[in-house]
Amino acid sequence: MTASNSGRETARELNKVRQYRQYLPDPLSDELLDTLLEIARWTGSSRNTQPWHFIVVTDKERLRQLSEVREAIGWIATAPAAIALVMNGANPASESYDEGRVTERLLIGAHLLGLGGGTAWYGDENQQARAKEILGIPAGRTARSLVALGSITTSRDPRPGAAAGGRKPLAELVSREQFGKSRS
Amino acid sequence: MTASNSGRETARELNKVRQYRQYLPDPLSDELLDTLLEIARWTGSSRNTQPWHFIVVTDKERLRQLSEVREAIGWIATAPAAIALVMNGANPASESYDEGRVTERLLIGAHLLGLGGGTAWYGDENQQARAKEILGIPAGRTARSLVALGSITTSRDPRPGAAAGGRKPLAELVSREQFGKSRS
Numbered sequence: 001m002t003a004s005n006s007g008r009e010t011a012r013e014l015n016k017v018r019q020y021r022q023y024l025p026d027p028l029s030d031e032l033l034d035t036l037l038e039i040a041r042w043t044g045s046s047r048n049t050q051p052w053h054f055i056v057v058t059d060k061e062r063l064r065q066l067s068e069v070r071e072a073i074g075w076i077a078t079a080p081a082a083i084a085l086v087m088n089g090a091n092p093a094s095e096s097y098d099e100g101r102v103t104e105r106l107l108i109g110a111h112l113l114g115l116g117g118g119t120a121w122y123g124d125e126n127q128q129a130r131a132k133e134i135l136g137i138p139a140g141r142t143a144r145s146l147v148a149l150g151s152i153t154t155s156r157d158p159r160p161g162a163a164a165g166g167r168k169p170l171a172e173l174v175s176r177e178q179f180g181k182s183r184s
Numbered sequence: 185m186t187a188s189n190s191g192r193e194t195a196r197e198l199n200k201v202r203q204y205r206q207y208l209p210d211p212l213s214d215e216l217l218d219t220l221l222e223i224a225r226w227t228g229s230s231r232n233t234q235p236w237h238f239i240v241v242t243d244k245e246r247l248r249q250l251s252e253v254r255e256a257i258g259w260i261a262t263a264p265a266a267i268a269l270v271m272n273g274a275n276p277a278s279e280s281y282d283e284g285r286v287t288e289r290l291l292i293g294a295h296l297l298g299l300g301g302g303t304a305w306y307g308d309e310n311q312q313a314r315a316k317e318i319l320g321i322p323a324g325r326t327a328r329s330l331v332a333l334g335s336i337t338t339s340r341d342p343r344p345g346a347a348a349g350g351r352k353p354l355a356e357l358v359s360r361e362q363f364g365k366s367r368s
Contacts, residue, residue: 004298010194011219011296014289015226035195037358041351042199044291044303048347055359062361086363096277100284105198107228108292112195114188119228136362163232167225174221175239177246178320179270 017108018165020116021075021157023150027058028081032113036149039109040083043102051088051095052102055135056081057146065134066146069127073120075158079148082120084135087142095142106147116152121145201292202349204300205259205341207334211242212265216297220333223293224267227286235272235279236286239319240265241330249318250330253311257304259342263332266304268319271326279326290331300336305329 033056040054057063058081066084067077076082083106087095103119110117121144122131128143137143157163175181217240224238241247242265250268251261260266267290271279287303294301305328306315312327321327341347359365 007296007298008219010197011223011293013194014223014293014296017226017228019228034354035192037354039195039198041354041357042201043288044201044203046305048349048351050352050357052357053359053363054357055361055363057361059361092277093280096280097284097287100281101288103281104227104285104288105292108289109195109198112191112198114191136364138363141363165232167232168234170218170221170225173225173234173236173238175237177239177241177243179237179239179322179325180320 013112014108017111018116018155019107020118020150020152020155021159022154023079023116023148023152025078026080026151028115028149032115033081035113036083036106036109039105040102043098043105045098045101046091046094049088051090051098053086053141055084055086055137057084057135062134066131069130069134070123072159073122075118076120076146076148078150079118080150082146082148084131084143084146086135086137087144089140089142092142099145103145103147106149110149115149116155118148119145120148197296198292201295202300202339203291204302204334204336204339205343206338207263207300207332207336209262210264210335212299212333216299217265219297220267220290220293223289224286227282227289229282229285230275230278233272235274235282237270237325239268239270239321241268241319246318250315253314253318254305254307256343257306259302260304260330260332262334263302264334266330266332268315268327268330270319270321271328273324273326276326283329287329287331290333294333299333300339302332303329304332
């Protein structure tokens with residue numbers, strides 16, 4: 001089976017998805033938000049448990065409060081919208097993996113829709129508790145992160161001391177058949 | 185900003201990505217595997233640490249050995265290729281999330297390339313140790329899962345007692361502004 005040229009082109013589009021931390025003030029339409037929620041909804045999960053709940057936040061004041069939970073996520077105050085991820089809290093290890101899966105879908109979906117997304121972690125247990133309070137999340141659930149969304153102009157990281165972009169070369173990342181063995 | 189029609193169409197394509205567990209025997213070309221590895225390589229990660237290494241497995245005997253690590257992943261024996269994920273092992277919680285992110289990219293990439301992918305977890309610590317032995321992975325690293333890849337004809341789950349497909353409706357999954365509050 002060979003992929004169509006358009007399929008290959010779209011697949012390569014994935015390599016352009018970045019983390020965005022600066023947004024234009026334009027609000028996102030309900031239609032765009034619904035398209036993104038559908039994308040999140042169809043994410044696969046361990047035994048199809050769908051161990052998540054999504055809180056759409058567009059209220060500026062609430063976003064500002066969330067941005068103050070931890071200094072490093074101050075940038076979310078500029079986002080016109082965010083989808084806060086609430087995990088069931090029953091199985092931390094597999095739910096963390098599933099949270100990564102749904103986050104990746106949202107970032108890819110935002111990119112394909114001409115928007116930008118950024119994942120923001122609340123921080124330690126106290127900071128998570130503060131975020132849960134702002135979002136009215138019951139104590140038994142897990143809330144670690146949200147995905148900020150908006151129209152974008154730059155992927156520059158506005159934070160001082162931000163990590164460098166780019167990626168390691170494949171030669172450093174890939175083995176063949178067994179760890180440490182290179183391709184023949 | 186509004187997305188192009190083609191962008192919206194591609195974004196909706198994400199909703200068709202499924203977990204595949206049955207593959208045609210056709211081998212994947214090196215070019216397709218490289219395209220998928222590039223997609224994995226560009227995945228975002230916590231502080232851009234890229235806490236992963238990828239082992240491409242195409243040897244039938246090795247895939248058969250891996251398929252015997254746990255009964256529920258017997259289906260990987262039919263895959264012509266798999267990318268085993270090796271995580272650095274320094275930060276279990278954030279690496280589990282990053283592992284989910286890279287898995288999701290590979291599943292989406294496979295779909296866009298006209299292939300199918302399936303994530304398979306080795307199981308408990310003993311089973312992970314067995315998989316690490318088969319793949320020559322050093323003890324200090326984490327190896328929990330691989331992504332099987334191949335040409336596909338059906339997304340039917342061949343396992344007895346398999347979880348049902350489909351997803352919960354958005355009304356059940358989404359709140360507005362705070363947990364439990366519905367849209368106005």
